[in-house]
Amino acid sequence: MAEPLEVKELDQVVVRFSGDSGDGMQLAGNIFSTVSATVGNDICTFPDYPADIRAPQGALTGVSAFQVHVGAGRVYTPGDKCDVLVAMNAAALKTQYKYAKPTACIILDTDCFQPKDLEKAAFTTDNPIEELGIKNDVIAAPITQMVKDCLADSGMDNKAVLKCRNMFALGLVCWLFNRDLEIAFNMLREKFAKKPAVADANIKVVQAGYDYGANTHASVAHTYSVESKTKKPGKYMDIMGNKATAYGFIAAAEKAGKRLYLGSYPITPATDVLHELSKHKSLGVTTVQCEDEIAGCASSVGAAFAGALAVTSTSGPGVCLKSEAMNLAVITELPLVVLDVQRGGPSTGLPTKSEQTDLLQALFGRNGESPMPVIAATSPTNCFDAAYFACKMALEHMTPVVLLTDAFVANGSGAFKLPDLDEYPDIRPPYVTPDMAGHYTPYMRNPETQVRYWAIPGQEGFMHILGGLEKDGRTGAISTDPENHDLMCRLRAEKVAKIPVPDVEVQGRVDDAELLIVGFGGTYGHLHSAMDEMNAAGKKVALAHFSYLNPLPANTAEVLKKYPKVVVAEQNLGQFAAYLRMKVDGFMPYQFNQVKGQPFVVSELVAAFTEIYNQ
Amino acid sequence: MSEYTAKDYKKGQPRWCPGCGDHFFLSSLHKAMAEIGVPPHKTAVISGIGCSSRLPYYMNTYAMQTIHGRAAAIATGFKVANPDIAVWQISGDGDGLAIGGNHFIHAVRRNVDINMVLLNNRIYGLTKGQYSPTSPRGFVSKSSPYGTVEDPFHPAELCFGARGHFFARAVATDAAGTVEILKAAYAHKGASVCEILQNCVIFNDGAYESVYTKEGRAKHTIYLEHGKPMLFGEHKEYGLMQEGFGLKVVKLGENGVTEKDILVHDAHCADNTLHLKLALMDGPDFPVALGVIRDVEAPTYDEAVNQQIEEIKAKKPYHNFKELLYTNDIWEVKA
Numbered sequence: 001m002a003e004p005l006e007v008k009e010l011d012q013v014v015v016r017f018s019g020d021s022g023d024g025m026q027l028a029g030n031i032f033s034t035v036s037a038t039v040g041n042d043i044c045t046f047p048d049y050p051a052d053i054r055a056p057q058g059a060l061t062g063v064s065a066f067q068v069h070v071g072a073g074r075v076y077t078p079g080d081k082c083d084v085l086v087a088m089n090a091a092a093l094k095t096q097y098k099y100a101k102p103t104a105c106i107i108l109d110t111d112c113f114q115p116k117d118l119e120k121a122a123f124t125t126d127n128p129i130e131e132l133g134i135k136n137d138v139i140a141a142p143i144t145q146m147v148k149d150c151l152a153d154s155g156m157d158n159k160a161v162l163k164c165r166n167m168f169a170l171g172l173v174c175w176l177f178n179r180d181l182e183i184a185f186n187m188l189r190e191k192f193a194k195k196p197a198v199a200d201a202n203i204k205v206v207q208a209g210y211d212y213g214a215n216t217h218a219s220v221a222h223t224y225s226v227e228s229k230t231k232k233p234g235k236y237m238d239i240m241g242n243k244a245t246a247y248g249f250i251a252a253a254e255k256a257g258k259r260l261y262l263g264s265y266p267i268t269p270a271t272d273v274l275h276e277l278s279k280h281k282s283l284g285v286t287t288v289q290c291e292d293e294i295a296g297c298a299s300s301v302g303a304a305f306a307g308a309l310a311v312t313s314t315s316g317p318g319v320c321l322k323s324e325a326m327n328l329a330v331i332t333e334l335p336l337v338v339l340d341v342q343r344g345g346p347s348t349g350l351p352t353k354s355e356q357t358d359l360l361q362a363l364f365g366r367n368g369e370s371p372m373p374v375i376a377a378t379s380p381t382n383c384f385d386a387a388y389f390a391c392k393m394a395l396e397h398m399t400p401v402v403l404l405t406d407a408f409v410a411n412g413s414g415a416f417k418l419p420d421l422d423e424y425p426d427i428r429p430p431y432v433t434p435d436m437a438g439h440y441t442p443y444m445r446n447p448e449t450q451v452r453y454w455a456i457p458g459q460e461g462f463m464h465i466l467g468g469l470e471k472d473g474r475t476g477a478i479s480t481d482p483e484n485h486d487l488m489c490r491l492r493a494e495k496v497a498k499i500p501v502p503d504v505e506v507q508g509r510v511d512d513a514e515l516l517i518v519g520f521g522g523t524y525g526h527l528h529s530a531m532d533e534m535n536a537a538g539k540k541v542a543l544a545h546f547s548y549l550n551p552l553p554a555n556t557a558e559v560l561k562k563y564p565k566v567v568v569a570e571q572n573l574g575q576f577a578a579y580l581r582m583k584v585d586g587f588m589p590y591q592f593n594q595v596k597g598q599p600f601v602v603s604e605l606v607a608a609f610t611e612i613y614n615q
Numbered sequence: 616m617s618e619y620t621a622k623d624y625k626k627g628q629p630r631w632c633p634g635c636g637d638h639f640f641l642s643s644l645h646k647a648m649a650e651i652g653v654p655p656h657k658t659a660v661i662s663g664i665g666c667s668s669r670l671p672y673y674m675n676t677y678a679m680q681t682i683h684g685r686a687a688a689i690a691t692g693f694k695v696a697n698p699d700i701a702v703w704q705i706s707g708d709g710d711g712l713a714i715g716g717n718h719f720i721h722a723v724r725r726n727v728d729i730n731m732v733l734l735n736n737r738i739y740g741l742t743k744g745q746y747s748p749t750s751p752r753g754f755v756s757k758s759s760p761y762g763t764v765e766d767p768f769h770p771a772e773l774c775f776g777a778r779g780h781f782f783a784r785a786v787a788t789d790a791a792g793t794v795e796i797l798k799a800a801y802a803h804k805g806a807s808v809c810e811i812l813q814n815c816v817i818f819n820d821g822a823y824e825s826v827y828t829k830e831g832r833a834k835h836t837i838y839l840e841h842g843k844p845m846l847f848g849e850h851k852e853y854g855l856m857q858e859g860f861g862l863k864v865v866k867l868g869e870n871g872v873t874e875k876d877i878l879v880h881d882a883h884c885a886d887n888t889l890h891l892k893l894a895l896m897d898g899p900d901f902p903v904a905l906g907v908i909r910d911v912e913a914p915t916y917d918e919a920v921n922q923q924i925e926e927i928k929a930k931k932p933y934h935n936f937k938e939l940l941y942t943n944d945i946w947e948v949k950a
Contacts, residue, residue, distance in 0.1 A: 038946040187944065233950035237943040247939070254936045261696050281924045282931035283939060288695060288920070290688065291721035298685040298718075299692030302661070305679055306697035328682050418940050457677035457700050460656045465671055467680035468664075477627075478672065 007178060008222040011072050014079030015173060017166075018065040018096040019088030020057055021050055024166035027191075028086075029066025030413075032173055034238045035183045036070040037415045040228025043238065044069045044380075044525060045413045046078035046599060049352055058112070058120040063095045070177075072227050076379075076525035076532075078412065080601045084176065086169045088112060088143070090121035090128055097132050105137045105220060107172060109165065111144035137220055141212065143168045150208045154201050164205040171209020178225045181210055232417065239416040241380035241409040242269075245313075245339060246276035248387025250283055251419070253309045255388075256395055256427035261303035262287045263296040264313045268351045269407040270341035273313040297322035297338065304334040305466065307456035309391055313339040316358045317348065319365070319402075327366045329400035330492065332466040333443070333452050335429070336400040337390045341410045344597040353597030354407035356521055356571040362402040363550055363579065369489040371496040373397075374549040376404040376521030381414040386547065388424060395429040397499050398451050404549075406571075408599050409522040429454055437461030441476040443488075450495035501548035503555040508535055513542035515613045516563035518589065520546040520576050523600055527569060530605035539613055549579075557584045567592055567612050569605065617652030621645035624655055626675040636787035636813020637667050640734060643790045644670075644703075647797035653701045660703045661690045663710035666741045666815075667734035670705045684715030687722040690729045694917045701801065702729040708749040709739050712768050716748070720777035725916040726805040730797070733770055734787075734811045738819035756818070771894030771908070774808045775887045781805060782894060783907040786826050787813035792838065792905055799907045805915045812903075826903050835898055839906040841882040844874055845893075847902045854878075855893075862892050864901060882910040 017029040026047055037043045048065040055062030069079040085100040087093035089112035100106065118128060125131045129138060147168050151161045167188075174181055185203050192199035213223075239247070253260035264274045264287065278287045286308070290296040297312045304310035314322060319340050329336040342358045344350025362374045373393055377386035383405055390403040432440055432455045442464045445452050455462035464476055472479035473488055506516070508531045515534075519527045524545045534541045544559050546552070560566055560580065568577040569592040577591050590612045594600065624645045631637045648658065658676040662668035664683035671678035677700070681689050690704040704722075711719050711733045722729065738756065739745040745758035749770070753762040774782045781803045783796035793811065800807035812823045821827075825835045837847035837855070845855040846867075854877035856865050865872045884890070890909040897903060933939050 034944060038944065040946070040948050183944075190944075228948065231948040233948050235945050235947050237940070237945050239943075247936075250939065251936045259696060261692065263692055280939060281927035282934055283936070284924055284928070286695060286920060286924065288692065290691075291717055294685060295688035295691070295718055295721070298681070298688035299695075301681070302679075302689035302692030302694075303696035304692075305677075305689075306659075306693040306700065308696040310692070310696075324682050325685060328685075332679070418945065421936055457659055457697060458657060460654075463656055463675060463677050465674075465678040465680065467671070467678075468682050469680065 005217055005220070005223050008224050010224050010226050012070065012075060013084070013177070013224065013226055014067060014069045014082040015084040015086070016065055016067040016082035016096060016099055017086045017169065018063055018092040019086070019166065020091065021055065021062045021064040022057065023064070023088045024163065025064050025088070026066050028166040028170040029068055031170055031184050031187050032179070033068045033413060034187060035174065035179050036068070036226070037236065037238045038183045039180065040231050041226050042071045042073065042075045042231065043413065043415055044075045044078050046408065047411045058089055058091055058117055060091045060095055060121060063092050065096055067099070070226050076528045077602060078599065080603055084173065086173065088165060088169065090117040090123060093128055093132070094121045094123065097134065100136065103136065105139065105176070106134065107139045107169060108141070109143035110140045111142050139172070139220065141172070146208060146212065147205055150205055151201055154197070156201060164201055167202045167205040168209035171206040172213050174206070175210040175213030176220070176223050178223055181206060235418045236415045237418065238413050239381060240272070240411060240413040241377065241383040241405055242272035242341065242411070243276050244381055244383035244416060245377070245387045245403070245405060245410070246273050248384040249277065249311050249337070249391060250280060250285060251384070251421055251424070252388045252391030252427060254283070255421060255424060256309055256391070256429065258307070258309040258395070260285045261300060261308040261310045262313060263290050263299035263303065263310070264288070265290050265293045265296045265318065267293070267315045267318050269343055269410050270313045270315045270318070270339065272410070273339060273341070293318040293321035294325060297325035300336055301325055301329050301332070301334060304329065304336050305332070305457070309395060310335065311337045311339065313341070315341050315343045316345045316361065319358060319361060323366050326372070326400050327368065327370055328468050330366070330370050330372060331468055331470070333398045333492070334400070334466070335394035335398055337387070337394050337403055338400060339403045339405070342404060342406040350597040352407065354522065354571070354599065355595055355597060356406060356523070357575070357595065358404065359520070359549070359572065359575040359579065362404055369493060371493045373399060373401045373496055373499055373551065374404060375401065376547055376549055377409055378521060378524035378545060378547055379414060380409050380412045381416045382547070383409060384416070384419060392425065392427045393499060395427055396451070397449070397495060398430060398454060399496060404521055406522040431456070432459070432462055440464065441474065442466055443471060443473045443476055445491065449498055450491050497551050499551055501551055501553055504544050504546055504553040504559055506542050506544050506559055507531070508542040509540040510542055512540050513563050514540045514565060515542070515609060516560070516566045517541060517543045517609065518546070518560070518566055518568045518580070519543070519570060520549060523569065523571060526600035526602055526605060529602045530609060533602065533606050534609060534613070539610070541609070541613070552583055560584050560587050565590065565612060567609060569600070571595060571600070617649055619649045619652055619654065621649045624648045624675050625673065627673050629673050630669070631666060632817055634816040635666070636736060636811070636815070637670065637734065639787040639790065640793060640811050640813065641670055641673055643793035644797060646790070647794045647801070650794065651798060651801050657699065658701045658703070659693060660705060661686050661693065662705040663715060664741070665707040665710045667705060667707040668710055684710055684713070685718060686710065687715060687718035687731065691722055691725070691727045694727050694729050695920050698728070698917045698921060704729050704731045706731070706733055708733065708735045708737060708747045712770065712773065713748045720773060723774055723777040723779040723806045723808060726780060726913055728804050728806070728915040728917050730800045730807045730809065732809045732811060734813055735770060736813050736815040736819055737822050738815045740815045740818055744818035769895060770808065770810045771891065775891050775909070779806060779808055780909065780911045780913045781807035782810070782890065782909045783807070784810045784812065784894070784905050786823060786832060786905065787811050788827055789832060789905070796907055799910060803910055805913055825898055832905070835902055836905050837902040839880045839882070839893065839904055839908055841880055841907065841910070844877040844879050846874070846877060862896065862901070882907050885911055
């Protein structure tokens, strides 16, 4: 074995795994992320997969990628461009090279750069490196052949052997970053617990990839390490946004002492929430995969009437279908959480890509006066808190709540400090009290909060009817009385407006910023990174990032008017800016808008904000 | 004996048009509920939109009048979340079979233990007289002034097509017959579809002219009872026999036919072929079948959902949120 190379310490590194959508790049990337997180690095991940069901093997449209940003300190984004690019075939190199830094190290499987592969990837010469003008370090290894050799005695067929190629690349990257393979091995043993032979084969190939690097030095001058520096002590796990959302629902149900009911219909990119919750029947979680989006929401309204903590999960097109049933929850004043994992629209749009284009739909997309609280999650790990507090708000204020996440936070992951539920506030629904028996009507309200009292069916003395028709506020009977309707509309609005939400926090140069960046939801990491970069360059910049969108925090107007310049940056054509202009008199922000289906690029944000700053 | 009377389930003053079939049905529902004896506070009545969907307002139970077509979906969520409550779902032919057709077939397919009442007047009454998915071909209405050019649904066909395990039929004006099938629907565990034939006195009066009166029913219907021969007619002089793949009407005593040649009704038969034949019979050549046509035991969805939860609870080692967290790969950052 060759002498160990010098180890260079890095503050942060971005690795991008790419290959054919059948090459298992998501798994390789996930394992590398978890291995890094396990040793105490901060991580932020971004899976970038194609919308095609299954493009022809080796095709440009079939490339799947997984990017992870590993940091010694806090990392806020998956990184604009990568330091290491793994390209398992010619198509991957062709489509992904644009995401590599000029200094990036590129790892290739030379066995998948044969003439037919180059042709499928639309290369016109037989030298793709030269054709793309690549001047970087390239580790060109015959990965396929080495995997075949490694598993020659395994008794596995060729197809199964080839499925392990991703593990060779993983081993090589682990070597490059001096990662402990044992953690990866444990993950593989767990993932393939029911197929020990597959686990063994994968482990063998990971080790082979690692050894290949160690033995040949793989034509690089150094290996690297990223140490852990700033992590708060405690126990951590790696969690994806959708899973964190599901955990938030479970935690809220437990805290509230309620059965968790999910009515849902599969839709990208929200389906993992249905998958995750369906696993946890041992916690009493009830999931019903309904016949359509409408039934997903309608059955949840039924479950809420029956007394459950009811949730329905979907993406934008599903919200269109659920809107009528969401409005039923508005007028019946039943607790319901509607999760909208936003994707590119309109219509079917870009199903696997991320946008923030459902904001106005969430706020206003229903008939009638239909006030509905809206909360947006700011990162994969923040999905937990956002889901927990959405449930708390729904149950305590007897209202449907929209929880907005997006494909970026839903599929991304981060190091999640295990929450201690004892530190989370109680959830206390406004149940009827025994003294109300016999004279209860459903729209009797708490005069302070305007929240109505909740009588769960099955109790004697509280029988009542709810429904989509307007009701008399006192008797609960159908009413078309003009004064009553006007009053009920106002009471429902007042109830939502009175929900207390935390103030929006200003970060960065709080006292002397020349420019305030304003955003909401899943763009937090990118906006924060842009602010950090500008401040590091001597500018005076602050960030106000919103999670509570309706009602807005009480200090919203004050914050927005405090700074000389404000830019609202969002992944749509200006929905949040328009909303803020409507809510804050005289607010005239600059805007930065992109609807590309891709996360913001920090360098582009910095360039745009600097231009505004210098005007 | 039930400790409740029909009055215990009654509330308010119904506002349907005088003579509407909904009045008759409501009264039969109150009676049936009293005979069943589930307390009002353990009963939920859930409807959609339409004239008949106003019914929950006249029930002294937990109730919800929801949105158009979604009653079956809402009732499904309710029953799964709170299986201790007896759930009745009330829809018309528009609510249940047009805008709500998808929810209807899936609630039936899942076999959720809800009692699904389909008040079929073959017309849209609340919107003032358009044809419905059960209106016959050629039906003239405000939205089909020259007659419809489409075929109707037969509710029983949809029910059986969705693998339904219970189907019964009654005429709204026949209180005894209606009470009978409602009680059977409640007793049946699973989705029980009850089709109620009723006239809309304003927009489709006479839709069921031939069976609306006692005399009419004696001539033009057959009351099916499990284990009883399929006899009908004013003096039970007619019967049903099988002929090839179909049914035929015979007269006792003619051509040597005796009672022992007559088919005996088997509502519990898993094969629904004959049930469908019976349900599709119509005049003038055949009597309209009333009573419980199909009533077959099968696992119910709500019970299965909750049973699975109990099984997994016994199997899996984690039962609260904290334990769930520790099923993941955890690492510790030390101070």
